Amino acid sequence: MFQPGTSKQGKNYQDQHLLFDFEHTSAYVDLREIILTRKEHELLALLVENAGEIVPREVLLERIWGYGKDIRTRTLDVHIRRLRKKLFPFGDTYIETIFGVGYRFQRYREPRSYVNYVPELVAV
Amino acid sequence: MFQPGTSKQGKNYQDQHLLFDFEHTSAYVDLREIILTRKEHELLALLVENAGEIVPREVLLERIWGYGKDIRTRTLDVHIRRLRKKLFPFGDTYIETIFGVGYRFQRYREPRSYVNYVPELVAV
């Protein structure tokens, strides 16, 4: 058993809304427990491990499914969807889609604006 | 996979306003993250690689699109425009047009004061 604070180093991920356990298939979104299936857990684990970094489709498909680059499938996308659903209402906040590349888990942070804001230019 | 700040040896370009990652499709203009599409990223990468040097249209069209000298297209110009927009407000500072030849990426340097009057820019 363990006490709060004495968790083994690096076994859990935690932020304001999500508690993720790398060893077990349960997690918490705020105070709600969510049960992840094995694949979902593996997938989220890999993304959380690389929080803030883009993980390319190829890598996910290779590491979790053992698929090579030649295999074309939507399986990953469907699993991402299932994960996002369980992470409600933060699904899209936590799991970002990088179009044409892969996905990225983002540590929770207060919503920011201006991220990709490209204003029109006007001279005065 | 990449986080701002954790640059891996020599994989990034950085100056006062721009952080560009050669491996991934994100970049930072000051503290704003910009997401580049694949083509935009390839294009900027090629220009940044040759910072300070003119890269002829032909070379860009050849290396990024595989187009031969015979092909007449405005595609490159449109992509340059999209890039400049995302690099706001430094689009024209970073990407210079070399009339009749191509484009050149210029490392950021302080504007010279008062020499040339440039009207205020305002976002609407």
Next chain:
DNA sequence: CACACCTTTTACAAAAGATTTACAAACTTC
């Protein structure tokens, strides 16, 4: 300053990729 030529900008259409839903096959568990 007129002309040819080049670039920028806008708008739109086509192509590529992601999301969503539904369903069937493959596993688990009892």
Next chain:
DNA sequence: GAAGTTTGTAAATCTTTTGTAAAAGGTGTG
């Protein structure tokens, strides 16, 4: 081995990216 759960796939739909055309704006030169 029946019932419930998990996983993979197909297909329709939606979104984003990319390419092209055309109009407008610049540049350079005789």
